[in-house]
Amino acid sequence: MSRIGKRPITIPAKVQVTIDGTKVLVKGPKGELSRNLPANVIVSQEGEILTVTRKDDSRTSRQMHGLSRTLVANMVEGVSQGFQRRLEIQGVGYRAQVQGRNLVLNMGYSHQVQIEPPEGIQFVVENNTNVIVSGYDKEIVGNTAAKIRAVRPPEPYKGKGIRYAGEVVRRKAGKTGGKGKK
Secondary structure (H helix, E strand, O other): OOHHHHOOEEOOOOOEEEEEOOEEEEEOOOOEEEEEOOOOEEEEEEOOEEEEEEOOOOHHHHHHHHHHHHHHHHHHHHHHOOEEEEEEEEOOOOEEEEEOOEEEEEOOOOOOEEEOOOOOEEEEEEOOOEEEEEEOOHHHHHHHHHHHHHHOOOOOOOOOEEEEOOOOOOOOOOOOOOOOOO
């Protein structure tokens, strides 16, 4: 039995969960999420607790058990508290700002890079170099943060670029400065 799949999901006070066969709908103060789960897992609600079980012990059922439980738990946490990813910008002249809902990045290119947020995503910029991507869907928050990072990933020689907060960038040694061949 999956250790992750066995864990029950506690539903907070302001969150409503509706289960219709394989479809799970979660409503909360931050928003509303729904997801179709695989047919070989069963979601059941008993009071304020959700449990995910599998129909049989086949390989695909075992694979989907923990995944389905985690997806439902992320939906419940997202509509109640939300998720956020922090990004740091390092480099001289590199900066970010919010114009309307869009994020505008100056990353050393000949043009500014504008990123339009998907539905349910907000951008906050602190000190022109720290970007916070927040929303209620963990998957969309992560994908949006990855798109921002892909504008200028951190390079290994000077460490310039956009990185996740707490990300360690392995640095390489530059040129040694030795004499050329004769």
